[in-house]
């Protein structure tokens with residue numbers, strides 16, 4: 001239903017397209033100038049990254065925040081014009097070469113005395129207006145609607161990926177960045193599995209973390225909240241349009257803080273319902289497949305193992321298997337790969353407490369068998385060992 005594979009340049013052409021378009025206009029000479037300017041303006045509305053303003057909000061409160069920003073900008077623009085008009089007028093018409101001299105008694109005049117009071121009071125009035133509006137919106141941002149049916153999504157930050165649990169349906173999504181070789185222009189902006197959300201539904205996000213502080217932040221949703229280990233905090237959003245919205249972890253959380261993008265895909269409630277059913281079915285099918293007592297061939301396991309490894313393990317151990325010593329050990333040529341299979345299974349299933357190597361025991365038997373087979377044979381490790389799901393079951 002919903003395509004989870006990366007489509008390069010999903011919504012916008014590459015920057016190269018736009019610069020080509022605008023230089024094309026420019027080459028037509030002065031006559032083309034107006035065209036090239038309109039071309040540039042059009043281009044900037046297509047590329048969010050090149051826009052001057054904030055991204056177009058996609059949720060109610062985000063829009064209200066955006067409106068306050070616009071109001072503030074309008075007020076400052078008017079003030080800027082008034083003040084600078086006054087300054088330039090004074091400099092030009094009251095310059096020394098015209099015989100003007102500074103007024104020694106300005107401070108004694110009525111205006112000279114009271115302007116210092118009147119102007120700040122006027123500014124304060126404007127400030128209070130903005131503050132009043134901001135206060136009202138802030139309340140809406142933080143006060144999750146209580147009396148309504150909400151879609152609960154638990155958002156757990158991990159070093160360095162996101163986990164999304166749709167509490168009502170039991171669907172679980174693991175979302176990881178895509179390595180540079182595969183993500184192209186969307187490097188650090190695209191993930192393997194997106195956070196799919198329905199529009200026109202109040203969604204409650206429950207934020208927490210499995211390790212250190214992270215922060216969930218998607219500008220179009222106006223949600224930015226720290227994920228704190230051991231605590232659950234709430235935010236909410238109601239999406240008003242479909243689309244793909246990109247965010248990031250916004251709390252420095254270690255080496256690969258930059259590698260935990262967030263990609264929200266907003267779809268209609270009908271598509272969301274269909275997607276939910278599809279996810280449930282996929283999970284059941286995977287479980288059923290893993291539990292059959294089948295002997296898998298080396299090729300089958302290697303293929304599955306590579307896909308799993310590249311998405312779940314390569315962030316630390318690298319696609320090349322070389323790791324990033326000393327933080328993340330190389331698996332290529334590591335003695336453990338050629339050592340007893342039981343030790344290898346043990347560290348993958350149970351992890352190593354106190355290190356970044358987490359327990360992967362929630363993966364099913366087939367997945368772990370594929371991973372271990374892959375690690376023992378990829379990158380010239382070539383042990384020839386084939387680990388079957390039944391071996392994993394026994395090792396648990």
Ligand SMILES: [Cu+2]
Nearest residue numbers: 214249253257
């Ligand atoms: Cu983080």
